[in-house]
Amino acid sequence: MSCSEGHCITCSDAGEPMRVLAIDGERGLALCIDGHGAHHTVEIALVNADVGDELLVHAAVALTRLEAAA
């Protein structure tokens, strides 16, 4: 989770959409890419995630899968 445009996303209680590139199921982690092209390691214990899914990520933790609630 990066800070962008001069503000701290984590401090703002805001999530950031990211797309899953790869999953390490054993460790419960996913490699994700954000809208700026930056890569992140994301904890996926709270969601069912597959490669290609869009996740809402906050403080390096995926809170929901975007399609799931649509």
Place this chain on the structure above:
Amino acid sequence: MRFVDEFRDAQLGRALAGEILAAVDPGRHYKLMEVCGGHTHAIYKYGLDDVLPANVELVHGPGCPVCVIPMGRVDDGIAVAEQPGVIFTCFGDMLRVPGSDRTLLDAKAAGADVRMVYSPLDALRIAKANPEREVVFFAIGFETTAPSTALTLKRARAEGVRNFSCVCNHVTIIPPLRALLESPDLRLDGFIGPGHVATVVGARPFEFIPADYGRPLVVAGFEPLDILQAVQMILRQIGEGRCEVENQYTRVVPYDGNQRALEAMAEVFALRPHFEWRGLGFISQSALRLSDDYAEFDAEGRFDTPGVRIADPKACQCGEVLKGVIKPWECKVFGTACTPEHAIGTCMVSPEGACAAYYSYGRLTRQREAV
């Protein structure tokens, strides 16, 4: 990026602004509170208040986690950070929040090992890489952030990391909303609900607002079209005589929240009987401590802290700003003694604070022009 770009379409924004204009009664003033600091930031970043009719007023709520941290808790964090051998970790904006006489950034400049992290999981990694040091994470945030702290502590326990602990300042959104609704200072016509808190807790916990207080609430996302549509949905409810919780942010928010996150929080945290909010005073059952089961990770049990309540500086009117009683530019020190570079009040520290949002986007002294 999908789920982002399509919610920034200017043409659709103009259409929504037209629908909002058509929905308002010109003889009535509407006061709507956006609860979340992320919404406040987006409103001024995108100039959304400029496309609203002049009789639709947006009032800024208490949902900026940095803004509601009282100075005494900052002093407690600095006291822990200055203990020998401690690596103290926290989110970026927290570094600049003033305590009674300095900030965590000042403590770092004076030699304390204070490090910025993006996640408590980063703090746990630092702990594993430095087993001879005590690593402390200063946890702040609403229900959006609390699950990441909970998962981190569950990992710390599972991996047997003993040199890691938290100063827990997590807060919950419902009690301050109830306190605001009970306040005689403020009359509101509706709420733009916090979309990412609702991702975790769901929209259902907000049902008391229409049920007990007769005010509509629309859970909203953070892109400009999300916020405009939420305003339009609130105004439509008022116009049609309805009063309910609606979910504008259905692409993200399940009505009943994220059960796995709620279970992790229930395991790791317990409610504090009361907690001090900057500007709002003590609010019952409004914050989280570590549960007895996770007490071994509680930094307040490992380190001595002053635990003293510090009154806000007299010149600072953050409390009235947080309650929406005054606009930031009505504060006596706004933009003069209190600026983002030298903040007196927390609302000027975090860009999600109403004062910093007004200052950064040029709302320095003026009332909004009529549309």
